[in-house]
Amino acid sequence: MNIIVCVKQVIDPEAPPSSFHIDAAANKAEMRGASLVIDPYGEYAVEAALKLKDAGGGKITVLSLGDNLQREVVKKPLAMGADELVLLEDEAYRDGDAYATASALAAAIRKIGEYDLVLCGREASDSNAGQTGAGIAELLGLPCTTLARQIEANGNTVKVSRVTATGYEVVELPLPAVVTVSNEIGEPRYPTIKGIMAAKKITPLVWKPADIGLEAAAVGAAGRRAELCRLYQPVYEGKCDFAAGETPEEAAAALADKLRQAKVL
Amino acid sequence: MADHQGVAVYGEVKDNALAPITAEGLGIGRKLADALKQELACVLAVGAGGDALAKEAIAAGADKVYLVEDPALADYRADAAVAVMEKVAGQVKPAIIILGQDDIGRDLAPRLAFRLGTAATLDGTELEIDAASKRLLATKPVYGGNALAVYTSPSDPQIVTIRTKAFTPLAPDASRQGEVIKIAAELDEAAVRTRVVDRVTEEVAGVKIEDAAVVVAGGRGMGSADGFTQLEELAKLFKGAVGASRPPCDNGWMPDTAQVGLTGKIIAPELYIAVAISGSSQHMSGCSGAKTIVGINKDAEANIFRHARFGVVGDWKKVLPAFTAKVKELLAK
Numbered sequence: 001m002n003i004i005v006c007v008k009q010v011i012d013p014e015a016p017p018s019s020f021h022i023d024a025a026a027n028k029a030e031m032r033g034a035s036l037v038i039d040p041y042g043e044y045a046v047e048a049a050l051k052l053k054d055a056g057g058g059k060i061t062v063l064s065l066g067d068n069l070q071r072e073v074v075k076k077p078l079a080m081g082a083d084e085l086v087l088l089e090d091e092a093y094r095d096g097d098a099y100a101t102a103s104a105l106a107a108a109i110r111k112i113g114e115y116d117l118v119l120c121g122r123e124a125s126d127s128n129a130g131q132t133g134a135g136i137a138e139l140l141g142l143p144c145t146t147l148a149r150q151i152e153a154n155g156n157t158v159k160v161s162r163v164t165a166t167g168y169e170v171v172e173l174p175l176p177a178v179v180t181v182s183n184e185i186g187e188p189r190y191p192t193i194k195g196i197m198a199a200k201k202i203t204p205l206v207w208k209p210a211d212i213g214l215e216a217a218a219v220g221a222a223g224r225r226a227e228l229c230r231l232y233q234p235v236y237e238g239k240c241d242f243a244a245g246e247t248p249e250e251a252a253a254a255l256a257d258k259l260r261q262a263k264v265l
Numbered sequence: 266m267a268d269h270q271g272v273a274v275y276g277e278v279k280d281n282a283l284a285p286i287t288a289e290g291l292g293i294g295r296k297l298a299d300a301l302k303q304e305l306a307c308v309l310a311v312g313a314g315g316d317a318l319a320k321e322a323i324a325a326g327a328d329k330v331y332l333v334e335d336p337a338l339a340d341y342r343a344d345a346a347v348a349v350m351e352k353v354a355g356q357v358k359p360a361i362i363i364l365g366q367d368d369i370g371r372d373l374a375p376r377l378a379f380r381l382g383t384a385a386t387l388d389g390t391e392l393e394i395d396a397a398s399k400r401l402l403a404t405k406p407v408y409g410g411n412a413l414a415v416y417t418s419p420s421d422p423q424i425v426t427i428r429t430k431a432f433t434p435l436a437p438d439a440s441r442q443g444e445v446i447k448i449a450a451e452l453d454e455a456a457v458r459t460r461v462v463d464r465v466t467e468e469v470a471g472v473k474i475e476d477a478a479v480v481v482a483g484g485r486g487m488g489s490a491d492g493f494t495q496l497e498e499l500a501k502l503f504k505g506a507v508g509a510s511r512p513p514c515d516n517g518w519m520p521d522t523a524q525v526g527l528t529g530k531i532i533a534p535e536l537y538i539a540v541a542i543s544g545s546s547q548h549m550s551g552c553s554g555a556k557t558i559v560g561i562n563k564d565a566e567a568n569i570f571r572h573a574r575f576g577v578v579g580d581w582k583k584v585l586p587a588f589t590a591k592v593k594e595l596l597a598k
Contacts, residue, residue: 013409017546017568020411029408098375099384122371122528123387125547128407130387131375138379143458144343146372149521159462164368165475165530167467167522172460183511183528184521226384229402230415240560240570248579252587255559255577260595262575264536264557 001058001153001175003049004112005082006105006120006132007042009066009073011035013125020233027231029126036073040188041121045181046077047188048151049119056153059083061112065104067094071204078199079191085204086112092209092216098127100223102135107212109140117158118178122147133180142178145171149184269421272298273331273359275350276309276322277369283321286365288434290427293392294363295326295435297401300394304328306359310349310450312339323443326435330443331357335450340464341369344457347376349450354381356448359422361401363392366426366531378424385424386416388527390431401425410527410546410553429475430533430554467522472506474523479505479536482525482552485512486541486562486581493519496540499589502596503536510548526551541581544569561585 015034022029038046049060060082064074069089078085088104096104109118118137123130137144149168150161156175161168163182173179191199209219216222243258245251259265272294277284291307298305306329307322309315315334322330333349350373354362362377364370366388378385390413391404401423407414417423474480481500483493493507500507509519511526525532526548533554540561542548549572552558560573563580570576577584 013547014545017411020408022412029412097384099379102379126408128388128405128409128527130371131378131385134372134375135379138376144376145459147368162368163521164464167465169461169465170463172462174458183515187515224384225382225420226386226416226418228414229417231407231412233412236571238571240573240576242570243575243577248577248583249587251577251579252584253591255561255575255584256588256591256595258575259536259557259559259592262557264559264575265592265595 001052001056001117002115003052003058003060003117003119004063004109004115005042005045005049005060005077006063006118007046007074007077008039008124009036009064009069010039010124010126012037013040022231022233024232027228029231036070038073038076039121039124039126041123041125041181041183043188044183044185045119045121046080046082048148048181048185050081050189052117052151052153053081061086061115063105063108063112064088065093065101067091074204075199075202076191078202079195080189081195085202087204087206088212089206090208092222093220095221096219097224097226098129098131098135099225100219102132102139103223104209104212104214104219105132106136106139107214108207109136111207111212116175118142118176120178120180122180122182133178137178140178142176143173144178145173146180147182148179149182151179269358269360271304271306271359272301272361272363273306273308273357274327275362275364275370275373276307276311276318277365278311278318281314283318283325284365285434286367286427286429287322288325289430289432290363290365291322291326292434293427293432297361297392297394301360301399303360306331306357308350308353309333310338310346312336319445321437323441324437324439326441328443330445331448332445333448333450335452337452337454338450340461342457342459342461343372343376344459345452346373347380348452348456350377351380352451353448354422362422362424364424364426366428370426374424374426381422383420383422383424384418385426386418387426389425389427392425392427406527406550408546410550429531467520469522472504474506474508474525474530475532477506478534479503479538480508480525480532480534480552481505481538481540482508482510482542483513483540484510484542487513487518490518492581495585495589499538499585499592502589502592505534508532510542510545539569539573540585542569543567544572561588
């Protein structure tokens, strides 16, 4: 099975919230001192692809879009076991919304041509937009399901167990199809030494907008359909009333007393 | 775009009644429609029971109900739902479409937006009409809840999903009048490419986390599944439920259905007791609607204490048994 996995380079969402800052003038966020990583949901999508490859073989092509993509970051899926890397890398791709991003990814997927399954994370940890996978499916006219917790390939179809509020449902899709992956798929594997060595030898393909048949005006900020009016940090009062005591046990009892006084208990 | 008018809420059905998220959608939809001086509609694409559901929707604030009743719509199927909503949107031309940020809305809203060539904003926590432009301003958490972003879309329909429990439904008023307009589904089954093979409800013992007045939740610091047995004990005293942040679910200490957070359950209990939870923005997105948050964490600098009203700095292994004992004593009084 030929699988294309879309991943995004983001600022590390695990960095402490205190390192998070907003450049109000530019409506942009930054994490001071935080590193760049592959978006965790994208990593779950890579893991889902690797599970399918483990079970039935095939080729995994990783596709990423951005500007200034750090090679050691975007090569991580290769080190985990993916086979090829295609980068949509150009200044023109910068600051796109879901529409601009999905349009470019769909055009690149069309150019890659041979694929059975396209996997994306359920949403990216920075924009939390949750639209890219569904958007790609619509643009390519492919069947789609979202929030996968398990994927099973079966000839010309895949059976996808998707997370619902009360449990899960199993959806069968004809291939080619688009599936977005949730964290319930299981922890992504660590890169192996062998994988890291192999990844070093792989030279990514780099495609500019013209290479995928798109005008610069159709991608990135110029291709947006939604406008970002304002980006800001919510303010928390931070007025925690700490219960104290000589011992942790005393503090615990004091906490219960405080809750009773506040009529919470 | 003057040819698009009014607000439409996509109706969801739960246990043969209008789902709470739809009543919440109609609640905020009413405000937006009033601000625009336009109509509020509810689109019911259902398998059966449309008339009763339509009455509920009108009582919950809708001026009009567009009822698409067809046995083929009994269960949610993405391709069918997108096709029906594409048809209804083409006929009704609403300026705004509201869906729920749940397993249906997350699936349907972006599909519909791309199908209609417009933009969607998912997980809206505040919605308002810009006084000057009359466009929808949708606020949503980004960067895992570290920041909020306000989006607007220049093209209609403006599609948005709303976070569960972020908006208040109107008190149902059975005397409200509304019009029911039937629309034929005319589904092309060949265009429904996916097949739902199975639907499984994972039974939870006791109170559901979404419905519980008190939730006791544990985080990575619990260290193992065993620790959650102790949380269970405390939760039982309150007839509450046990939740978890993402790491305990990823590690298999707790079922995935217990996960509280941006991509898990969004809850708003009276009391939320967070034990050994650092309080990442991702997690806080799921519980910040709680009336009172209590934090127990050994790190005084933990983010949870920025949100907690009450707290104890200490090792949960020592704090929790003593806290549980004292709560038991106080509740017995």
